[in-house]
Amino acid sequence: MAAQIYFADMRAGMRENLHTKLERLTELAGLSKVICSGDLVAIKMHFGEKGGHAYIRPTFVRRIVDQIKALGGKPFLTDSSTLYPGERKEAVSSLTCAIENGFAYAVVNAPLIMSDGLRGHSSQRVAVAGELLAEVDIGREIIEADALIVLSHFKCHELTGFGGAIKNLAMGCSSRTGKLEQHSTLGPTISAKKCTSCGACLKACAHDAIDLSSGKAVLDAVRCVGCGRCITVCEPKAVQIQWNEESALVMKKMAEYSLGAISGKDKKLLFVNFITQVSPACDCYGHSDTPIVADIGILASTDPVALDQACADMVNQARGLPGTAMATGHEAGGDKFRGVYPHIDWEVQLEHGEKVGLGVRAYEVVVLQPVGEKW
Numbered sequence: 203m204a205a206q207i208y209f210a211d212m213r214a215g216m217r218e219n220l221h222t223k224l225e226r227l228t229e230l231a232g233l234s235k236v237i238c239s240g241d242l243v244a245i246k247m248h249f250g251e252k253g254g255h256a257y258i259r260p261t262f263v264r265r266i267v268d269q270i271k272a273l274g275g276k277p278f279l280t281d282s283s284t285l286y287p288g289e290r291k292e293a294v295s296s297l298t299c300a301i302e303n304g305f306a307y308a309v310v311n312a313p314l315i316m317s318d319g320l321r322g323h324s325s326q327r328v329a330v331a332g333e334l335l336a337e338v339d340i341g342r343e344i345i346e347a348d349a350l351i352v353l354s355h356f357k358c359h360e361l362t363g364f365g366g367a368i369k370n371l372a373m374g375c376s377s378r379t380g381k382l383e384q385h386s387t388l389g390p391t392i393s394a395k396k397c398t399s400c401g402a403c404l405k406a407c408a409h410d411a412i413d414l415s416s417g418k419a420v421l422d423a424v425r426c427v428g429c430g431r432c433i434t435v436c437e438p439k440a441v442q443i444q445w446n447e448e449s450a451l452v453m454k455k456m457a458e459y460s461l462g463a464i465s466g467k468d469k470k471l472l473f474v475n476f477i478t479q480v481s482p483a484c485d486c487y488g489h490s491d492t493p494i495v496a497d498i499g500i501l502a503s504t505d506p507v508a509l510d511q512a513c514a515d516m517v518n519q520a521r522g523l524p525g526t527a528m529a530t531g532h533e534a535g536g537d538k539f540r541g542v543y544p545h546i547d548w549e550v551q552l553e554h555g556e557k558v559g560l561g562v563r564a565y566e567v568v569v570l571q572p573v574g575e576k577w
Contacts, residue, residue: 205508239274253488283322317341325377332458339380363548507561
């Protein structure tokens with residue numbers, strides 16, 4: 203059975219601006235059916251990296267926050283700490299970055315709460331019926347929220363071809379342990395050349411897996427559980443992730459992690475994807491490159507697989523913009539994602555998502571009609 207996808211294009215005018223169109227879109231997609239009075243509502247989104255600018259604008263988020271409050275819900279904005287060292291490696295840095303990027307309470311009208319605690323380890327193991335995984339590690343605040351609204355900036359991604367609702371659920375809602383489990387089957391390694399013997403990793407390790415007796419940090423692979431704590435405290439970046447998983451396997455794990463993120467929230471979910479500023483790389487970088495296609499619109503659905511499929515189709519049906527990182531696929535109907543990353547089979551996340559019951563790939567588009575005869 204095909205899923206319903208609700209679509210609003212980028213047209214706006216005197217009769218209705220894009221913010222109001224977004225409100226009508228989420229109402230049409232069933233927001234009022236998702237939110238009950240008193241619900242603690244997690245609005246999962248990417249706060250953007252310092253230096254980037256393609257993330258969803260805070261003023262759009264404010265409109266959704268206000269809608270949820272009008273329905274009696276208690277919304278909070280949430281994201282999780284990154285696996286890699288950077289501006290969002292723990293809660294203090296992450297929330298500071300979010301506020302600097304415009305997600306302050308005064309703008310969005312909601313508090314910011316990290317889904318995985320102070321250092322990315324506040325989580326809960328959740329059982330899933332996956333082919334690869336029997337349980338996954340999800341941020342505790344995602345699990346404890348009554349409802350989940352997932353706002354995603356749809357863009358290209360170097361490991362998965364594109365990033366949308368599935369990636370936002372999987373990587374974005376998991377703890378640091380969960381991120382490492384999706385990315386790698388091995389624990390981190392330590393570069394003796396970069397190690398300054400500062401001892402920060404030794405203090406951070408909760409499993410006595412690091413030794414400094416030789417003058418350089420050495421990792422005991424038997425004791426290491428792959429939690430990733432040492433990665434974020436290492437200032438010289440001597441502790442490194444082993445990116446040993448092929449992209450197809452990462453995408454399959456992502457689909458199964460998504461099952462864990464939505465566990466226990468039947469009919470309490472809504473996904474909204476913004477096909478705007480479709481950048482050629484992940485928003486986790488400290489820059490945003492030229493968009494590969496013109497802005498297309500905003501889509502909403504209760505099915506993350508169908509939503510990502512519809513977004514991928516719309517991007518591929520568009521004409522590519524000149525002077526971008528995209529080498530091929532510029533024509534309408536061309537594969538834009540392989541035009542940037544030719545060796546990534548991006549369909550895997552959609553295929554496996556459907557296979558494990560995350561959603562369906564078949565969809566029907568319901569277009570938001572203009573107010574009056576024209577915008």
